[in-house]
Amino acid sequence: MSVDSAIVRRIAHLSRIAVGDDEVERLGQELNAILAFVEELNAVDVSGVEPLTSVLPMKMKKREDVVTDGGFADDILANAPEREDHFFVVPKVIE
Amino acid sequence: MSDPTHLTLAQARDALLAKTLSSSELAKAHVEAIERAGLLNAFITKTPELALDAARQSDARISRGEAGPLEGLPLGIKDLYCTKGVRTTAASRILDDFTPTYESTVSANLLRDGAVMLGKLNLDEFAMGSSNETSAFGPVVSPWRRKGADGFDAARIVPGGSSGGSAAAVAARLCLGATATDTGGSIRQPAAFTGTVGIKPTYGRCSRWGIVAFASSLDQAGPITRTVRDAAIMLRSMAGVDAKDTTSVDAPVPDYEAAIGASVKGRRIGVPKEYRLDGLSPEIAALWEQGVAWLKDAGADIVEISLPHTRHALPAYYIIAPAEASSNLARYDGVRYGLRERGRDITDMYEKTRAKGFGAEVRRRVMIGTYVLSAGYYDAYYVRAQKIRSLIKRDFDQAFANGVDAVLTPATPSPAFAMGEKGSSDPVEMYLNDVFTVTVNMAGLPGIAVPAGLSSNGLPLALQLIGRPFDEETLFSLASAIEQAAPRIEPPEPWWRDSDGARP
Numbered sequence: 333m334s335v336d337s338a339i340v341r342r343i344a345h346l347s348r349i350a351v352g353d354d355e356v357e358r359l360g361q362e363l364n365a366i367l368a369f370v371e372e373l374n375a376v377d378v379s380g381v382e383p384l385t386s387v388l389p390m391k392m393k394k395r396e397d398v399v400t401d402g403g404f405a406d407d408i409l410a411n412a413p414e415r416e417d418h419f420f421v422v423p424k425v426i427e
Numbered sequence: 428m429s430d431p432t433h434l435t436l437a438q439a440r441d442a443l444l445a446k447t448l449s450s451s452e453l454a455k456a457h458v459e460a461i462e463r464a465g466l467l468n469a470f471i472t473k474t475p476e477l478a479l480d481a482a483r484q485s486d487a488r489i490s491r492g493e494a495g496p497l498e499g500l501p502l503g504i505k506d507l508y509c510t511k512g513v514r515t516t517a518a519s520r521i522l523d524d525f526t527p528t529y530e531s532t533v534s535a536n537l538l539r540d541g542a543v544m545l546g547k548l549n550l551d552e553f554a555m556g557s558s559n560e561t562s563a564f565g566p567v568v569s570p571w572r573r574k575g576a577d578g579f580d581a582a583r584i585v586p587g588g589s590s591g592g593s594a595a596a597v598a599a600r601l602c603l604g605a606t607a608t609d610t611g612g613s614i615r616q617p618a619a620f621t622g623t624v625g626i627k628p629t630y631g632r633c634s635r636w637g638i639v640a641f642a643s644s645l646d647q648a649g650p651i652t653r654t655v656r657d658a659a660i661m662l663r664s665m666a667g668v669d670a671k672d673t674t675s676v677d678a679p680v681p682d683y684e685a686a687i688g689a690s691v692k693g694r695r696i697g698v699p700k701e702y703r704l705d706g707l708s709p710e711i712a713a714l715w716e717q718g719v720a721w722l723k724d725a726g727a728d729i730v731e732i733s734l735p736h737t738r739h740a741l742p743a744y745y746i747i748a749p750a751e752a753s754s755n756l757a758r759y760d761g762v763r764y765g766l767r768e769r770g771r772d773i774t775d776m777y778e779k780t781r782a783k784g785f786g787a788e789v790r791r792r793v794m795i796g797t798y799v800l801s802a803g804y805y806d807a808y809y810v811r812a813q814k815i816r817s818l819i820k821r822d823f824d825q826a827f828a829n830g831v832d833a834v835l836t837p838a839t840p841s842p843a844f845a846m847g848e849k850g851s852s853d854p855v856e857m858y859l860n861d862v863f864t865v866t867v868n869m870a871g872l873p874g875i876a877v878p879a880g881l882s883s884n885g886l887p888l889a890l891q892l893i894g895r896p897f898d899e900e901t902l903f904s905l906a907s908a909i910e911q912a913a914p915r916i917e918p919p920e921p922w923w924r925d926s927d928g929a930r931p
Contacts, residue, residue, distance in 0.1 A: 343794045348760070349785065365854060366854060376815055378818070381814040383817065386644075387820065410528055411526060422762055424773075425772075
C-alpha cells in the first residue's frame, strides 16, 4: 500500500495539521517508509487470535456515578489562550 | 565534606539522617552543578529557589525527627510530569507557557516523601524519539564522549531518548535521581546510553495521572539513577494505586531496597534466541555472553528460551503507539491551553495551531496514527497489530509458565551515537534503537537496564532484565548481582563546566 499526495492531504486534514504544498512529497515518502516497515505484519498468521485490549487480567474499575470533584472553573481556564468570564473563546463555529 | 553531588541517593539519605550533611548544602551543591552545566541543556526549566526553599523545610523536618523516605534528596523531574505552578512543556511548542494547577500523582508521591525538585528535565517532544533530538528546546548533550586513539572525539553524543535530560542529568551528577517515562524504551535506552540504571515497572505499578499522555496502553513512569539501590528507593515512593488512574493496580508496594543483594541462586534466567539478531554487533553479543556468565557465577540457572514473535514487536508498536498518540494529542487544539494561531474559521485555527505547535516527528506520528485508524484501514493495521500484541504477550507468558524467573537481553543494539548521525533521511533508522526494549511495553512487563561495560570507543553499554508482572524485586536482585560483577562505570569528568558559571 502506498500513500500518494492526495492521501497525504486527506490524512493531514483528518489530523487537523496544515500541510504546505512543498511538504507533501517529503511527508509522503516518510509515511511510506513507515508503512513499508510495518508491511511484514501482513505475513503473520493471526487467525483465531484476539486483539489485546489490556495487558493486565483486570476488570475495569468502577465507582459510584456521583459527583466527587469540581468547582475549579478558574483553574480550568487559567491556561486558556482566550477566555471571557468562565468561557473559552473560539472562532465562530456556526454561521 | 567533599562534593556531595558525588554521593549516591542512598548515601545522601544516610548522611542527612546522620546529620553529617544538610539538605540545604546538598541542594546548593546541585543547584551550582546545574548552573555550570548549561552546555548539556538537560533542563528546560530550572527551579533553584523552590529547591533551596524545599531543602530548608526538609532540614527542619529532619531536625524534628519527621523525615520522609526521600527527605531532602534533590531530584530532577522529566518535563512530561505536570508540576503545580511550574511550567510543563512536554518539550513541545504547542504547550506554550502551560502552567499546571495540579501535581501529577507520581511527583506528588515523591514530594510527599520529602524529595526536593531541582527543575524540569528535557526530553524528546511528547516523548517521541530515541536521541532527545526532537525537543523543541534543543537537543540534550550527553556527558559522555567517544574516545579515539588521540583522546576524546569532538562530536557531541546523544544521551538517548526520550528521557535524555533525565539520563544526562543523573550521569553528570546534576541530580541524585530523576523521574522518567517509558513507552517503548524511553527509560531503559537513555539509561543504557549514559551508564545509569533505569527501570520501567509493570504497567499499572505507577499512576499515569498528570503525566502528559503519549500512548496510554504502553506508558509507564519509572526512575533513572546511578545505582540499582537508588532505583529501588525511588520506585518505592513513585509506585502505588491511584483512584485517578483506573489502570493503576491496587497491590502492596514492597520495600524494593530489601531485594538489593538478595541471593539469586537457583533463579532461572531465560536467554531468548530471537534477540540474537542478524548483524548484532560482536561487542553487544560479547556483553550479553558476559552477563550470562556473571549471573551463572552468582548461582543462577541459564536456559535458552524462544520468544518467536519478537521480530514483529517493533513494527506492531509503530502502529499501536502512533494510533494512541493521534488520539491523545487531539486535545492540543488551541482552545483550552497552549499555543493558538489565528485562522479563518475554527478548523483553520486548529490546523494552523497544530502545524506550528508540533515538531516534525510528532506530526509524522500523529499522521501515521490517524491513517491506521481511518476507515478502511482500521482492521488491516490497528486490529492486526493488537492481535500481534497478544502473540508477543503469549510468548512471555509461556516462558514464565515454564519456570523462567527473568529474561536477560542486551538493552540496545549499539552504544550511543553522535547528533545528526541517525534518522535524518529515514525515520525508521531511529526507531530500530528500541528493538530490544519495545517488547516489554507491548507485554506490560517490568524491565530494567543496568550498566555492564564500555564500548571500544569508551561509551557505556547495558544489559536488560525483563521480569514477571509485578516482580520488580527479582529484577532489582538480579540487576544488583550484575552491578556487583560488572566493572565500575564512573560518570565522566565534568568537561562541560564553564569556569564562571555563566551559560555558554
